[in-house]
Amino acid sequence: MRNTLYIPLQPWPTLGVVAVLALLPLAAATLGQPFYVVFATRVLIYALIATSLNLLIGYGGMVSFGHAAFVGAGAYTVAMLMPAGVASAWLLWPAALLAGAGFAFLVGAVSLRTRGVYFIMITLAFAQMAYYLVLSLRVLGSDDGLTLGNRPSLGLVDLNRDTTFYYAALAVLLAALAGMRALLNAPLGRALHGIRDNETRMEAIGFATYRLKLLVFVIAGAAAGLGGGLLVSLNGLVGPNLLNWTQSGVLMIMVILGGAGRLLGGALGAVLLLVVEEAIAEHTIHWPLVIGVVLLAVVLFAPQGLSGLMRRRA
Amino acid sequence: MTMLSVRGLHKHFGGVLAVDDVGLELAEGELHAVIGPNGAGKTTLVHLLSGALKPDAGVIVLDGRDVTRLAMHRRVRLGLARSYQITSVFPHFTVLENLALAVQGATGHDDRDRARAELGAVGLGARADDLAGALAHGERRRLELGLALSTGAPLLLLDEPMAGMGPEETARIVDLLSALKRKRTILLVEHDMDAVFRLADRITTLVDGRVIASGTPDEIRRHPEVRRAYLGEDGPR
Ligand SMILES: Nc1ncnc2c1ncn2[C@@H]1O[C@H](COP(=O)(O)OP(=O)(O)O)[C@@H](O)[C@H]1O
Ligand SMILES: [Mg+2]
Numbered sequence: 001m002r003n004t005l006y007i008p009l010q011p012w013p014t015l016g017v018v019a020v021l022a023l024l025p026l027a028a029a030t031l032g033q034p035f036y037v038v039f040a041t042r043v044l045i046y047a048l049i050a051t052s053l054n055l056l057i058g059y060g061g062m063v064s065f066g067h068a069a070f071v072g073a074g075a076y077t078v079a080m081l082m083p084a085g086v087a088s089a090w091l092l093w094p095a096a097l098l099a100g101a102g103f104a105f106l107v108g109a110v111s112l113r114t115r116g117v118y119f120i121m122i123t124l125a126f127a128q129m130a131y132y133l134v135l136s137l138r139v140l141g142s143d144d145g146l147t148l149g150n151r152p153s154l155g156l157v158d159l160n161r162d163t164t165f166y167y168a169a170l171a172v173l174l175a176a177l178a179g180m181r182a183l184l185n186a187p188l189g190r191a192l193h194g195i196r197d198n199e200t201r202m203e204a205i206g207f208a209t210y211r212l213k214l215l216v217f218v219i220a221g222a223a224a225g226l227g228g229g230l231l232v233s234l235n236g237l238v239g240p241n242l243l244n245w246t247q248s249g250v251l252m253i254m255v256i257l258g259g260a261g262r263l264l265g266g267a268l269g270a271v272l273l274l275v276v277e278e279a280i281a282e283h284t285i286h287w288p289l290v291i292g293v294v295l296l297a298v299v300l301f302a303p304q305g306l307s308g309l310m311r312r313r314a
Numbered sequence: 315m316t317m318l319s320v321r322g323l324h325k326h327f328g329g330v331l332a333v334d335d336v337g338l339e340l341a342e343g344e345l346h347a348v349i350g351p352n353g354a355g356k357t358t359l360v361h362l363l364s365g366a367l368k369p370d371a372g373v374i375v376l377d378g379r380d381v382t383r384l385a386m387h388r389r390v391r392l393g394l395a396r397s398y399q400i401t402s403v404f405p406h407f408t409v410l411e412n413l414a415l416a417v418q419g420a421t422g423h424d425d426r427d428r429a430r431a432e433l434g435a436v437g438l439g440a441r442a443d444d445l446a447g448a449l450a451h452g453e454r455r456r457l458e459l460g461l462a463l464s465t466g467a468p469l470l471l472l473d474e475p476m477a478g479m480g481p482e483e484t485a486r487i488v489d490l491l492s493a494l495k496r497k498r499t500i501l502l503v504e505h506d507m508d509a510v511f512r513l514a515d516r517i518t519t520l521v522d523g524r525v526i527a528s529g530t531p532d533e534i535r536r537h538p539e540v541r542r543a544y545l546g547e548d549g550p551r
Contacts (some may be wrong), residue, residue, distance in 0.1 A: 002408050002443035187424050194415050197404040202362065204402075205465055206390035206419035 005193050007263050008182050021170055025163045033266060037162045038234070038313070043274045044169040045230045048176050050254040050266030052223035057252070058261030060216050061196035065120045066107065066127030067224055067251050070100040072134065072243035074225030075232040079146040080139075087157065089152035089168075093229050100225015101128075101218050107205065108217035112210055124245060131243040145239030152233050169230055173267070176223055181263055183219070192216060252290065257298055259305025268306045316378075317342045317469055317499045318363070318394075323372030325358055325523075332358040333369070334523035338501075340469070345491070345500045347510045350520035351517075351544055357399055359520070360473045363501070364396040365389045370424065376469065388414045390420050396466035399474045399503070401458045405447030409438050409457055411445050413464040420465035429464060435493075436460040437486065452483040459490070470494075471501045476509060507545070511535070519544060 021044075022201050028036040056062040074096030081092055107126045129235055134140050141147075151159040159165045183189050193291055194202045195209050232238040241247065250273070258269025273291065280287045302309050318340040325333040332355045340346050348356050363365040363374060365386035374382045379469070381389050404412050414429035436456040441449065446457055459475050476484045486547055488509050494500065495513070504510050510517065511531050518528040519540045527537045534540055 002410075004406070004408055004411065032547045187418055190411075190415060190418070190424075193406070194404055194419075197406050198402060200366075201398075201402045201404065201461070202415075202419065204366070204390065204396055204398075205416040205461060206387050206395075206421075208385075208387050217437070 005184075006175075006189060007184055009181070017307060018174065025166055029163075034162065037166050039274075039278065041162070041166045041169045041234055042231070043271055044166070044173050045227050045234065046251075046254065046270040046274060047229035047267035048169075048173045048230070049224050050251055050258065050270040051180065052220040052227070052266070053251050053271075054255045054258070054262075054266035055077075055183075055216060055223075055258060056220045057255050058259075058265055059184060059192050059196065060213060061199075062112070062217065062218075063120050063252075064111075064123045064215060064217075065245070065248050065252065066123035066125075066130075067220075068243050068245070068247035069107070069127035070104050070221040070224035070250075071228035071231070071247070072130060072238075072240075073099040073103040073221075074144070074228030075238045076096040076134065076228075077225070077231040078139055078152070078232045079148060079238045082106045082148050082152065083146075087150075087153050089154040089233065092152045092233070093226060095230025097222045097226040100228065101222035104218045104221020105214070108214045108221070112213050112217060118197065124248070127243065127248055128245055131240060131245070134173055134240045134243055137202070141239075142238055145237060148232065149236070165234060169234070172226065172230065177263065177267070180230075184263070185225065188212070201251075253295055255305075257305055261308035262307035264307065265305055265307050272306055315342045316340070317344075318501070319378070321375075323359070323362055323374070324370045325355075325367060326370060327364055331523050333362060336372070336520070336525055338518060338525075338528075340499055340501060342468075342499055343496045344515045345495050345502060345513055347502045347504060347514035347517045348520060349504065349507070349510055349517060349544065353522075354520040355523040356520055357473055358523075360396055360471045360501075360503060363471055364394065366396075387419075390465055390467060393467045394469045394471070395420065395462045395465040396471040397458050397462040397473055397475060399477055401454045403446045403454060403457050403461060405445065407446055408443050409433065409446055409449070411440040412457060413460050416461045416464035417466070420467065428466070431466040432460050435463060436490065452479055452486075455479060455483070456490075458489070463494075464528045467498075469499045469501075471503075473503045474505060475502070476504060476506050484501040484509065485491070510527070548550070 024040055025037050027035055045190055053067045056064050068072055077091045077096050077099040081095055086092055107123060111122045114122055135143055154168060158162050159168060191212055254269035254273050255266050257272050259265035277287060280290055298305060316339055320336060320338040323333055323336040338360060352357055362369050365384060373380060376392055376394055404415060407415060410429055410433055413432050414426055417425050417428050433442055436459055438453060438456055441453060449457060462470050476487050484506060491513055514531055517531055517534040519534060520525050521543045526543060527534055527540050
């Protein structure tokens with residue numbers, strides 16, 4: 001039987017990409033550019049966050065314009081817990097994940113009662129409320145943000161070593177992608193496709209669409225929260241701008257660039273945007289304009305993003 | 315045994331009373347047709363019974379249980395499914411995947427064998443692996459019907475399943491519905507009077523949202539008000 005929605009595992013390309021990513025710190029060291037390991041780690045974390053947004057936009061048809069809020073929830077959770085004496089990443093990162101999930105539950109429970117433009121606006125409104133809340137709260141550092149002394153500890157491995165942190169982030173991203181593929185191939189994934197295709201009919205054949213969407217919204221919020229926790233652990237600092245609406249916009253641009261509704265769309269978009277930014281930001285202050293032009297080109301000529309282009313070649 | 319019992323159903327849109335004090339009784343295994351001119355409120359009635367719309371007043375009892383305020387998906391789980399006058403399928407799913415989705419929605423289980431059985435019932439076996447979006451009109455109408463069937467619901471509300479079909483396709487649907495009779499309880503909204511009078515055990519006539527007559531096909535055929543308002547003096551005898 002034909003199975004149009006099944007996402008196959010392509011073992012050789014997957015192994016190839018994983019191998020390249022695994023060897024990347026070695027290459028950076030050989031080239032004498034250890035700075036790139038931290039940069040690459042940041043890309044991996046944004047790949048995780050953009051992937052979680054792709055689950056909402058690309059697969060669930062939920063165009064959330066407030067995803068940065070969940071990233072912020074995770075990041076500030078870690079930034080609050082560490083000074084309070086929690087040092088283990090085994091506690092901090094799950095806490096970040098739960099914070100993202102919890103906040104997404106609240107936002108989703110209200111926003112998912114609406115559709116279309118209203119949904120976009122209400123998720124944006126929630127996120128901006130969170131942004132102004134953080135800005136105004138002294139305990140959260142107001143507009144200075146919070147600074148951490150050390151990175152969290154992760155059992156025997158030392159996250160203060162950039163290479164170790166890189167591998168930890170890589171492991172999290174790969175686990176998230178594998179989990180997302182499993183979810184999409186499961187009955188829940190088919191239901192999500194169905195909701196994107198024809199939500200009213202889904203209800204008419206017995207699906208509790210609101211509950212299903214809320215579940216997926218919470219899963220995406222959890223992954224974004226974890227991403228926020230990883231980011232603050234990596235950088236040792238967090239500021240309110242992480243929650244600002246422009247950040248939500250950047251995440252959306254990543255998803256569109258990489259390919260909404262493609263398993264690797266979010267990850268590819270994060271890589272593309274951050275690498276382009278890194279490459280041209282030192283040459284011109286007009287790099288956002290360049291990104292804008294690229295985005296326009298993608299929307300006009302490659303509506304399925306980078307992953308769509310790559311598939312057409314294949 | 316009474317499968318569906320409706321009393322005092324009202325629904326208005328602005329100033330329009332689309333459904334005005336409608337009552338209905340469907341016995342188990344009965345095929346009950348609802349006829350009436352365009353704008354009579356037939357589709358609105360189906361929306362109310364299925365839960366797509368909430369009534370302004372009235373009670374809907376399914377199998378002895380008041381479902382008036384229940385969400386659409388809960389009613390499906392209780393055994394009431396509907397089809398749409400305007401085809402509403404999943405264009406990016408294959409035909410078989412469409413039906414499997416309906417099985418999954420109504421039962422919670424992914425049961426391809428059951429989906430395949432319904433595929434045969436609506437005569438789309440040859441199109442199993444084609445995308446629903448690529449089907450011809452008649453095939454899409456049969457898939458529309460197949461989605462409702464695949465829920466396994468004992469009570470089906472079918473909103474003009476023959477809409478826009480040629481005589482051959484219509485004959486196919488009539489055969490299909492004849493085969494379904496007695497196995498499921500069916501409320502059939504339909505404009506094709508030959509089909510209605512061949513299939514129906516009872517007929518309710520709606521005009522301007524009101525029931526003007528309800529009875530056996532013979533009673534409806536002879537009903538003077540129905541003839542005047544809908545069938546016309548030279549309607550089926
Ligand atoms: N969503 C709506 N908003 C406003 N008026 C509606 C709506 N749906 C139906 N109506 C009106 O209600 C009446 C009944 O419509 P409908 O139930 O579609 O009739 P039928 O299916 O018998 O042709 C019509 O006058 C129609 O214009
Ligand atoms: Mg109608």
